[in-house]
Amino acid sequence: MDSSVHLDNVVMQFGDFTAIQKSDLKIESGEFFSFLGPSGCGKTTILNMISGFLDPTEGCVKIGGQDMAGVPANKRPTSMIFQNLALFPLMTVAENIEFGLEVRGVSKSERKKASDRLLELVALEGSGHKKVSELSGGQKQRIAIARALAVEPQVLLLDEPLSALDLKLRQHMRTELKEIQRKTGITFIYITHDQGEALTMSDRVAVMSAGRIQQVADPITLYRDPKTAFVASFVGENNAIQGKVERIDSGIAEIHCGELGVLKGRVQSSVAVGEEATLFIRPEHFRLQAEEGMLSIAVEIEEVNFEGAYLTLSTSTAAASKQNLTIQLGAHQYNDDLAKGKALSLSYNVSDAIVIGGDSNA
Amino acid sequence: MLNQLKARFGSGLAIGIVGMIAIWLIALVIMPQLLMVDYSFRPNLLPADIGGPKDTYSLVNYETLFSNQIHLKIFFKTIWSSVLVTALTLIVSYPIAFYLAKVATPQKAALCLLLLIIPFWINEILRTFSWYIILAYKGPLNAALLGLGLIDRPIRFLSGDGGVLIGMVYAYILFMIFPIYNAIESLDTNQIKAARNLGAGWIRTHWRVIIPHAKPGIATGCIMTFMLAAGSYAVPALLGSPGSRWFTQIIYNWFFEGGNWNQGAAYAFLLLVICIGFIALVMRVFKVGLGDIAR
Ligand SMILES: Nc1ncnc2c1ncn2[C@@H]1O[C@H](COP(=O)(O)OP(=O)(O)OP(=O)(O)O)[C@@H](O)[C@H]1O
Numbered sequence A: 001m002d003s004s005v006h007l008d009n010v011v012m013q014f015g016d017f018t019a020i021q022k023s024d025l026k027i028e029s030g031e032f033f034s035f036l037g038p039s040g041c042g043k044t045t046i047l048n049m050i051s052g053f054l055d056p057t058e059g060c061v062k063i064g065g066q067d068m069a070g071v072p073a074n075k076r077p078t079s080m081i082f083q084n085l086a087l088f089p090l091m092t093v094a095e096n097i098e099f100g101l102e103v104r105g106v107s108k109s110e111r112k113k114a115s116d117r118l119l120e121l122v123a124l125e126g127s128g129h130k131k132v133s134e135l136s137g138g139q140k141q142r143i144a145i146a147r148a149l150a151v152e153p154q155v156l157l158l159d160e161p162l163s164a165l166d167l168k169l170r171q172h173m174r175t176e177l178k179e180i181q182r183k184t185g186i187t188f189i190y191i192t193h194d195q196g197e198a199l200t201m202s203d204r205v206a207v208m209s210a211g212r213i214q215q216v217a218d219p220i221t222l223y224r225d226p227k228t229a230f231v232a233s234f235v236g237e238n239n240a241i242q243g244k245v246e247r248i249d250s251g252i253a254e255i256h257c258g259e260l261g262v263l264k265g266r267v268q269s270s271v272a273v274g275e276e277a278t279l280f281i282r283p284e285h286f287r288l289q290a291e292e293g294m295l296s297i298a299v300e301i302e303e304v305n306f307e308g309a310y311l312t313l314s315t316s317t318a319a320a321s322k323q324n325l326t327i328q329l330g331a332h333q334y335n336d337d338l339a340k341g342k343a344l345s346l347s348y349n350v351s352d353a354i355v356i357g358g359d360s361n362a
Numbered sequence B: 001m002l003n004q005l006k007a008r009f010g011s012g013l014a015i016g017i018v019g020m021i022a023i024w025l026i027a028l029v030i031m032p033q034l035l036m037v038d039y040s041f042r043p044n045l046l047p048a049d050i051g052g053p054k055d056t057y058s059l060v061n062y063e064t065l066f067s068n069q070i071h072l073k074i075f076f077k078t079i080w081s082s083v084l085v086t087a088l089t090l091i092v093s094y095p096i097a098f099y100l101a102k103v104a105t106p107q108k109a110a111l112c113l114l115l116l117i118i119p120f121w122i123n124e125i126l127r128t129f130s131w132y133i134i135l136a137y138k139g140p141l142n143a144a145l146l147g148l149g150l151i152d153r154p155i156r157f158l159s160g161d162g163g164v165l166i167g168m169v170y171a172y173i174l175f176m177i178f179p180i181y182n183a184i185e186s187l188d189t190n191q192i193k194a195a196r197n198l199g200a201g202w203i204r205t206h207w208r209v210i211i212p213h214a215k216p217g218i219a220t221g222c223i224m225t226f227m228l229a230a231g232s233y234a235v236p237a238l239l240g241s242p243g244s245r246w247f248t249q250i251i252y253n254w255f256f257e258g259g260n261w262n263q264g265a266a267y268a269f270l271l272l273v274i275c276i277g278f279i280a281l282v283m284r285v286f287k288v289g290l291g292d293i294a295r
C-alpha cells in the first residue's frame, strides 16, 4: 500500500507570522523519516498539517498520493503520538488501546484480541486492566505507541515521544521503536530536537530552522556534507572559521582567514571568489601530527577534558583574534604533556574541511 | 486553624476572629434553621398558648401537605419543573462552555465572558421583568414572529409554564456555564486531538473524553441550578400565571399571608429535604464525590 506523504509546496501562516516557509518534501512509503530542529522551529506544526489539525495556508498535503484537503483529522490514515502522550486518564490501559477500534465499530471480542496482541508487542502483557496513572513513564510511552498502532495507520506521527524519559529508557525505546517500525512496515514520521535520536533511527532526516527546511538527507550525508551553515553547526560539533574566498579550484576553496593565513576546504554550497565564507572542521578531524598534504594551525591549549572514551581539548590560536578551536582525540592519545598553555600544531586533511558561503552566524 | 491564626495575629485577635465566625455561624445560620425545624413540628397557636399544654410536638404540619391535593401538586410540579429547568440550562450551557473553553481564541473567550456577565450586574427582578416585557402578549417577540410571518396569532407565552422556564434558564445560566467552563478548560487539548486522531467523530469525542472529564463541573452546575430554581421566588412571581404557581410562593403565603409560621416552616423543610435528596442523586448518577464538586 502506498503510504507516502507529500508536502506539496506547503506554507503555514498564523496571522502575519509564517511558521512554515514554502516547503516541498516527499516522504517515501515505509520510511523512518525525522524532522530535526530546535524548539519553536515548526516541527509540531508540520505534524499538525499532516494529521489534519491545521490546514496549510498554501499548498497541500498528500498521503498515498491523495490530496488530504477537506479530509478531517478523524478520517485521515494517520495516527499520532503526542508530545505529552495524551493518554485518556479516565480509561483503563485496554480501553485506551481499544478506543480507535471502538470508534470503528469493532466488536468487543475482536477489540480484546487486538489489545492483547498490541500489549504483547510493547511487552506489557497483562496490564490491560490497569489505570493509566498506575504506569511508569516508559510504560505510558509504550501504551501510547500501542494505542496509535491499534488503528493500523498508514502513517505514524511521533512528536518527541521520548523527550520525557531518562537517558537509559530513551536509548532502550529507540531500539524498540525501530524494531516496531521494521515489524509493521508503516511510514514513521518522527520529530525531535535530539540529533542523536534523529541520526541513529532515521532513514532520512530533514533539518529545520525557523520554519525552513534546511536540508533533507540520510544521516551520514547530513553529517559529512551539510549544505548550510546551520546544518553544519547544528548536527554534531563543528569548528567554524570565518574568512574571505580567494580562489576556487576543482572543488577546493582557498579562504583567507585573517591572521590564520590561508586555509582550504571542500566547496559545499554557494561559495564565490571575493565573498565571505565559513570553513567548518569537526573536532575529530584534527591531528596532532601533520601528514602529507595536511594544513596546520598553531594553537595553545586552554583546557583539557577527559570524557572516558575520548578527550576534548579547548584551544585558541596564538593570533590576536583568539579563534577558539575544539579538538577531539582518542583516550589513548592522552599524556601528561597535554596541559594548559602547551603550544600545538593542529593539522587537518583538506577533504575533511568544508566551506559554506556566507557568515555562519547568519 | 486557631493555631495558625494565633501565630499570625497573636492569641487575642485569633480568638476574636474565630469567636466572631462561630457567633456568625451559630446565631445567623445554625440557630435560625434549628428554630425553623422546631417550629415545623409545633402547632400554630395564639401567643398566650405558646409553651402551654397545647404546645406539643407532632407531624401535623407535614401531613397538611399530603392531605392538600393542590399543594401537593404544586410541590411535585415545582420539583419536576426545576429538573426541567436544570436540563434545559445544561443543554444550552454545555455548548457555550465548550466553545469558550476550547474553540474561541483567548481574546474572544474573554469578550464573550464579559458579555455574559454584564447583564448580571442588573438585579434579578429587573432582568426577569425584561423577559416579562419581551414575552408579553403584545410584546416585541410576538411582534417579531408575526412580522416574519411565522405565526398568525400572538402566543400567550406567559400563561403556562413556558415563561417561567425561559426566565429561569436565563436567570441561572451563569451558574451552569462557569463550573462546566472551568472543568472543560482544565482538559488538555491534546486529549481532544488524540480522540479525533484515533478516528472519533465529534459526538463520540464529547461523550467519551470531554464529558467524563467535565462531569464534576456538570454536577456542580446542575446542583446549583436546581437549588436556585426550586428555591426561586421572583421568577415565578413575575413570569408565572396563577396556573403555574411555584412551591416557594405557597411557603411565602403561609408565612406572610396565612401568618402560620409553623406550617410554612414544615413546607420549607420538606423542600430542603428534596433538594438535598436531589444533590445526593446527582452525585450518585455522575459518580462524583463532595471533594470533586468543591474543587
Ligand atoms: N496556533 C498557533 N497560533 C500562532 N502561532 C503558533 C500556533 N502554533 C504554533 N505557533 C508558532 O509557530 C512556531 C512553531 O511552533 P511549533 O509548535 O511547530 O514548534 P516546535 O518545533 O514543535 O517546537 P517544540 O520543539 O518546542 O515543540 C512557534 O513560534 C509557535 O509560537
Ligand SMILES: [Mg+2]
Pocket: A043, A044, A045, A083, A159
Ligand atoms: Mg513541538
